[in-house]
Amino acid sequence: MTATSKFEQHEFGSSWTQIESMGRCSHALVHDGRVWLVDPVDSEGDVDRAIGDNEPAGVIQLLDRHDRDSAALAERLSVPHLNLPTAVPESPFTTFSVIDRRIWREVGLWWAERKVLVVAEAIMTTAALAIAGTGIGVHPGLRLIPPGALRPYTEVHHLLPGHGEPLHAPDLGERIQTALDKSRSDLPRTIARIPRLIKDARG
Numbered sequence: 043m044t045a046t047s048k049f050e051q052h053e054f055g056s057s058w059t060q061i062e063s064m065g066r067c068s069h070a071l072v073h074d075g076r077v078w079l080v081d082p083v084d085s086e087g088d089v090d091r092a093i094g095d096n097e098p099a100g101v102i103q104l105l106d107r108h109d110r111d112s113a114a115l116a117e118r119l120s121v122p123h124l125n126l127p128t129a130v131p132e133s134p135f136t137t138f139s140v141i142d143r144r145i146w147r148e149v150g151l152w153w154a155e156r157k158v159l160v161v162a163e164a165i166m167t168t169a170a171l172a173i174a175g176t177g178i179g180v181h182p183g184l185r186l187i188p189p190g191a192l193r194p195y196t197e198v199h200h201l202l203p204g205h206g207e208p209l210h211a212p213d214l215g216e217r218i219q220t221a222l223d224k225s226r227s228d229l230p231r232t233i234a235r236i237p238r239l240i241k242d243a244r245g
Contacts, residue, residue: 047085049092050208052200054156057208058088065168066110069160069202071153072096073134080104080151081162081204084111099133100124104162106147108204140164140191141184150191157199159214164189165221167206173228176217177209180225182232188225192218 055072068082070092077096101116103125116123140148151160171179196215
């Protein structure tokens with residue numbers, strides 16, 4: 043059987059990335075024996091593996107149009123579906139508004155103790171959209187006015203994106219700032235790659 047996702051265990055939970063052009067990525071964050079699923083895709087076996095022996099605490103949806111399997115999993119696990127939460131009760135996470143527009147509402151998660159930043163869509167690690175030297179790309183629709191809400195997060199050691207595989211490095215805060223700074227100048231190269239991404243997604 044051909045794998046449809048790539049699973050990664052890390053020290054604070056796990057992530058699984060769909061093997062596809064835009065690489066939808068889901069996360070499980072574990073704290074004190076409880077686990078929160080973030081923007082999950084219910085690909086075969088991944089959710090059960092991510093939960094393991096931990097108690098499911100909630101399913102977090104960080105983007106208004108990113109339902110994925112969030113609602114269905116929350117119902118299946120009998121836990122709250124936290125859609126664009128302003129807080130995650132009884133957790134170590136802080137939420138913040140990344141974008142608040144009529145057609146785009148997105149919330150980010152910051153786990154200060156672990157230096158973990160979770161971003162659904164505004165930035166990503168999909169290789170075709172990454173800005174040279176950073177491994178991080180700003181969403182094409184935000185390149186002209188990159189999301190300033192991410193600039194305060196200079197101490198990031200773990201970036202968990204909604205698209206592309208997680209990154210783990212002590213300089214990620216600096217790399218995020220560079221990606222934001224270069225988002226406009228990199229736009230022509232990004233536009234040139236979009237048709238290929240669309241073709242791959244359809245293929």
